[in-house]
Amino acid sequence: MGVYWAIAVRSLRRFSTYRIATASGAFTNTVFGFILCGIYLTLWHERPGLGGYDTADALTFAWLQQGLLMPVGIWGATTTGELGERVRSGEIAVDLYRPTHLLLWWLSVDLGRAMFQLVVRGGAPLLVGALVFDLKFPSTPQAWLAVAAGVFLAILVSFGIRYLVALSGFWITDTRGMEQLALVLSTFFSGMILPLVVFPGAIGAIARATPWAATMQVPIDIWLGRNPGGTGSALLFQLGWIVVLLLGAQLVTSVATRKVVIQGG
Amino acid sequence: MPVIELSDVSRAFTVTSRAGLRRTKREVRAVDGMSFTVEPGEVMGYIGPNGAGKSTTIKMLTGILVPSGGSIRVAGVDPSRHRLKLAKRIGVVFGQRTTLWWDLPLKDSFAVLQKMYGVPMARHRENLATFVELLDLGDLLDVPVRQLSLGQRMRGDIAAALLHDPEIVYLDEPTIGLDVISKARLREFLAEINAARRTTIILTTHDLDDIEALCTRVMVIDHGHQIFDGTLDGLKSSQSAPRTLVVDLATSLPPIVVEGATVTKVDGPRQHLSFPPTTSAAPLLAQIAANYPLVDLSVAEPTIESVITQLYAPTPS
Numbered sequence: 195m196g197v198y199w200a201i202a203v204r205s206l207r208r209f210s211t212y213r214i215a216t217a218s219g220a221f222t223n224t225v226f227g228f229i230l231c232g233i234y235l236t237l238w239h240e241r242p243g244l245g246g247y248d249t250a251d252a253l254t255f256a257w258l259q260q261g262l263l264m265p266v267g268i269w270g271a272t273t274t275g276e277l278g279e280r281v282r283s284g285e286i287a288v289d290l291y292r293p294t295h296l297l298l299w300w301l302s303v304d305l306g307r308a309m310f311q312l313v314v315r316g317g318a319p320l321l322v323g324a325l326v327f328d329l330k331f332p333s334t335p336q337a338w339l340a341v342a343a344g345v346f347l348a349i350l351v352s353f354g355i356r357y358l359v360a361l362s363g364f365w366i367t368d369t370r371g372m373e374q375l376a377l378v379l380s381t382f383f384s385g386m387i388l389p390l391v392v393f394p395g396a397i398g399a400i401a402r403a404t405p406w407a408a409t410m411q412v413p414i415d416i417w418l419g420r421n422p423g424g425t426g427s428a429l430l431f432q433l434g435w436i437v438v439l440l441l442g443a444q445l446v447t448s449v450a451t452r453k454v455v456i457q458g459g
Numbered sequence: 460m461p462v463i464e465l466s467d468v469s470r471a472f473t474v475t476s477r478a479g480l481r482r483t484k485r486e487v488r489a490v491d492g493m494s495f496t497v498e499p500g501e502v503m504g505y506i507g508p509n510g511a512g513k514s515t516t517i518k519m520l521t522g523i524l525v526p527s528g529g530s531i532r533v534a535g536v537d538p539s540r541h542r543l544k545l546a547k548r549i550g551v552v553f554g555q556r557t558t559l560w561w562d563l564p565l566k567d568s569f570a571v572l573q574k575m576y577g578v579p580m581a582r583h584r585e586n587l588a589t590f591v592e593l594l595d596l597g598d599l600l601d602v603p604v605r606q607l608s609l610g611q612r613m614r615g616d617i618a619a620a621l622l623h624d625p626e627i628v629y630l631d632e633p634t635i636g637l638d639v640i641s642k643a644r645l646r647e648f649l650a651e652i653n654a655a656r657r658t659t660i661i662l663t664t665h666d667l668d669d670i671e672a673l674c675t676r677v678m679v680i681d682h683g684h685q686i687f688d689g690t691l692d693g694l695k696s697s698q699s700a701p702r703t704l705v706v707d708l709a710t711s712l713p714p715i716v717v718e719g720a721t722v723t724k725v726d727g728p729r730q731h732l733s734f735p736p737t738t739s740a741a742p743l744l745a746q747i748a749a750n751y752p753l754v755d756l757s758v759a760e761p762t763i764e765s766v767i768t769q770l771y772a773p774t775p776s
Contacts, residue, residue, distance in 0.1 A: 455539055
């Protein structure tokens with residue numbers, strides 16, 4: 195296991211070298227945080243209690259949403275983007291020379307990235323938001339622990355989706371369409387446009403059952419303490435998707451490896 | 460016992476080409492009926508023109524490609540079946556790619572490799588110290604890889620491939636794009652490692668100076684077939700590449716007439732004559748000296764380039 199830890203640490207260090215990009219990114223997240231707050235304030239002023247959220251919930255949602263956007267990789271991440279590029283160019287063959295498992299290698303790289311971005315791209319906007327608005331925070335150590343678990347699991351779910359999209363390049367020559375589709379689905383179903391709690395009826399129910407819900411809506415609800423079935427079932431929901439996605443990812447990895455090794459790419 | 464054994468290995472690829480709506484599939488044999496063995500400690504140059512099947516062979520030897528026919532054993536195992544296990548015992552360097560962490564100091568890549576290959580810390584330190592000294596990496600360890608020059612990066616990549624004491628190292632054009640001094644330094648290093656550790660080295664290259672400097676054995680392949688396997692001298696003498704006699708005359712003359720040789724180039728008073736390798740230069744000289752105002756002369760042996768060019772040339776069959 196030491197090697198995967200070493201990889202994650204190096205990946206974290208690698209992302210910490212992009213200082214200007216990180217600072218400007220955090221600034222952008224902060225600006226968008228304010229814009230979203232404007233929208234949500236208007237919306238919850240018109241419809242108090244919409245989706246079971248009060249105004250403080252909605253404002254907290256806005257800042258957590260901006261804070262989780264990059265670490266979770268709602269719109270994709272540099273790491274899995276690079277993986278997709280390697281699959282397209284055939285450079286992925288070099289990865290097979292390593293005595294490490296492809297999936298675990300990229301998972302470690304992605305976790306290192308996420309940890310760095312969580313602190314800077316997640317922490318900075320949240321700090322600004324908390325200074326300006328009256329936001330909600332978990333009140334007990336157990337609640338903080340649940341949040342940490344929820345965010346970690348959200349990153350795993352997102353990684354599973356992004357990894358599968360990247361590996362689709364083994365079968366589809368041009369994966370841009372696939373990436374676009376993933377982007378649109380992720381933007382809507384994660385709760386990036388609006389918290390999923392505001393969607394009524396079947397649409398809402400379906401949206402809240404997708405794996406994308408597990409990447410943003412669910413961990414934010416854990417923070418707010420507003421998961422319909424409680425925190426425990428929220429974590430189980432995330433775990434369920436992780437099992438499905440990572441098993442799928444492992445299956446696809448071995449099929450793809452076999453394709454490279456047997457068909458020659 | 461050989462460290463690499465190939466017997467009757469073939470690899471075919473299906474190539475689909477599309478003309479309008481019609482798709483045609485045809486089979487291309489990238490490697491065809493290849494058999495050879497490599498003993499521990501050998502340095503083998505593996506050469507051939509682009510598309511000859513070099514990379515395909517290396518991929519099969521490293522286990523990331525399954526042969527379509529024949530059998531391969533590397534370090535006692537079937538490579539494609541034990542790819543991960545074998546990966547710990549081999550090193551691979553691609554001249555045009557890097558396995559180093561681009562944005563991090565060189566030493567970080569080495570630290571990851573230590574964990575990746577499970578090299579005992581003491582051994583890792585010892586190896587690192589040796590490589591730092593031999594490859595002059597001391598000042599580079601703290602420099603992010605992206606800031607290294609090509610030559611420096613290549614030295615880093617070579618060190619990275621050798622840190623876990625691999626039994627076999629595959630080097631794919633390790634000197635591509637390097638200047639003369641960097642090339643010489645790398646060759647010196649590889650020769651030292653090979654001598655000190657008996658590391659088997661398989662070197663594919665287009666730079667024949669690499670072969671001259673390093674390889675005890677040369678294998679030439681073309682169209683998936685071995686067309687030569689032996690020593691460098693053997694390669695040179697296997698081909699009837701002509702020798703060249705360069706004579707400087709007192710004045711510019713039309714092409715001189717010498718029995719047993721033909722003028723290939725006239726350059727003012729200097730004339731180049733080509734003659735078969737089986738012929739001695741002495742009688743030619745006597746003829747020239749007797750009939751022409753000879754001032755100076757030199758004999759050029761066929762270059763390895765010309766020998767190989769001749770090997771690749773299609774032979775009438």
